[in-house]
Amino acid sequence: MKKPETFEVRLVSATMIAPMVRQLVFERVDGQPIGHEPGQWVNLALPLPEGERRRAYSIASAPDGSSRFEIAVTRVPCGTGSIYLHDLPEGSVLSAIGPHGLFTRASEDPSPSLFVGTGTGVTPLRAMMQAALTKGSGAPLWLLFGARFEEDILYRAEMEAFVRAHPHVRYEITLSRPGEGWKGKSGYVQAHVPALLRELEAAGAPVAPHVYVCGLERMVKAVRELCRRELGVDRKHVHTERYD
Ligand SMILES: Cc1cc2nc3c(=O)[nH]c(=O)nc-3n(C[C@H](O)[C@H](O)[C@H](O)COP(=O)(O)OP(=O)(O)OC[C@H]3O[C@@H](n4cnc5c(N)ncnc54)[C@H](O)[C@@H]3O)c2cc1C
Structure with missing residues (x-):
């Protein structure tokens, strides 16, 4: 499992996929692959009015060797982090830390x-x-x-x-x-x-x-x-x- 690292990500595109859910596609600015295991998550460092806050988001896409990955964020009423991400314009750059987490499943696992x-x-x-x-x-x-x-x-x-x-x-x-x-x-x-x-x-x-x-x-x-x-x-x- 890859060690977590800190890297910058750019918001490439974003779409509402349900009334309260925004799908965001990020890419690593340095072009490196994310290298996550299916099921892992990243921390995004969000520059909120009260200071920088980290919020965790599961990576919604399978690792494909590219620098891109998707997340989907539920807009939580009065939730500063999720509202920030719902309003984030395409092209914005954030700091990310990851991948993290042990909630994983190996893609070749034969178990039902x-x-x-x-x-x-x-x-x-x-x-x-x-x-x-x-x-x-x-x-x-x-x-x-x-x-x-x-x-x-x-x-x-x-x-x-x-x-x-x-x-x-x-x-x-x-x-x-x-x-x-x-x-x-x-x-x-x-x-x-x-x-x-x-x-x-x-x-x-x-x-x-x-x-x-x-x-x-x-x-x-x-x-x-x-x-x-x-x-x-x-x-x-x-x-x-x-x-x-
Ligand atoms: C490992 C991990 C992975 C996560 N992955 C995702 C993800 O893929 N997508 C995502 O939307 N959130 C995810 N979360 C939750 C996310 O990190 C934030 O907690 C969430 O976006 C709320 O942050 P906020 O600053 O808007 O609200 P805050 O003010 O920090 O939290 C307000 C309250 O919102 C509630 N809450 C948290 N998450 C949700 C949710 N998804 N739906 C409804 N209520 C919620 C909690 O009860 C919390 O007390 C994940 C959390 C963890 C620990």
């Missing part, structure tokens, strides 16, 4: 994986899926994504394309506040983990699945406890990253 993410918590899971699929992995890769409303669903077209191209990819969305026309799953992700995990165990047998969970603490804790205590998943097979 259940990815559970809510909101921008899906970003490191997306990087893991992109990396595994680019390497031609045949391991079952199942993503359970949770959001409030249909408009909050992130990377839907990309995930649906993965499903069409790869029979071992499964994509499930659950909405906690579905509209009347929604025909998919509803409720919190926790409600759907047991059934999906049992199916994945059967699909991936005899190799036991790993579970990767990312998002806000309440959800992460609930899924971790569920997996370890009620579903009997080996604690070494439950990997978590929390944002708060």
Whole structure:
């Protein structure tokens, strides 16, 4: 795993991918590759009115040897860092420190994986899926994504394309506040983990699945406890990253 370093990044492009989520594409100013493992994050040093503050963001894209990487930032009400990044003009340069983190999955890992993410918590899971699929992995890769409303669903077209191209990819969305026309799953992700995990165990047998969970603490804790205590998943097979 690469040692973290400090480097400058330039904002190349930015797009709103949901009403409260801005996707930002950065590139290292020195042209060096980021060299992260899928699932890792970077610290961005933000020059806020109260002084420089660091905020962590998961790298949403797989390592591809280039100097570019993506993040996706939820605009937190009254959150100085996330609002700064939502307003950051293209071309701006920031200081970054990283890559950091042990919430990783090797792209050639043959284990069946259940990815559970809510909101921008899906970003490191997306990087893991992109990396595994680019390497031609045949391991079952199942993503359970949770959001409030249909408009909050992130990377839907990309995930649906993965499903069409790869029979071992499964994509499930659950909405906690579905509209009347929604025909998919509803409720919190926790409600759907047991059934999906049992199916994945059967699909991936005899190799036991790993579970990767990312998002806000309440959800992460609930899924971790569920997996370890009620579903009997080996604690070494439950990997978590929390944002708060
Ligand atoms: C390892 C790691 C990776 C992270 N990756 C991401 C990422 O990819 N995308 C991202 O948007 N955030 C991510 N975060 C959270 C991010 O670092 C900031 O905490 C977040 O942007 C809020 O900062 P702020 O200055 O706007 O608000 P602050 O004033 O610092 O925080 C206000 C409150 O916002 C809440 N909060 C933090 N993150 C979120 C969120 N995503 N959605 C809703 N509420 C939140 C917390 O409860 C916090 O107490 C990550 C955090 C960690 C530790």
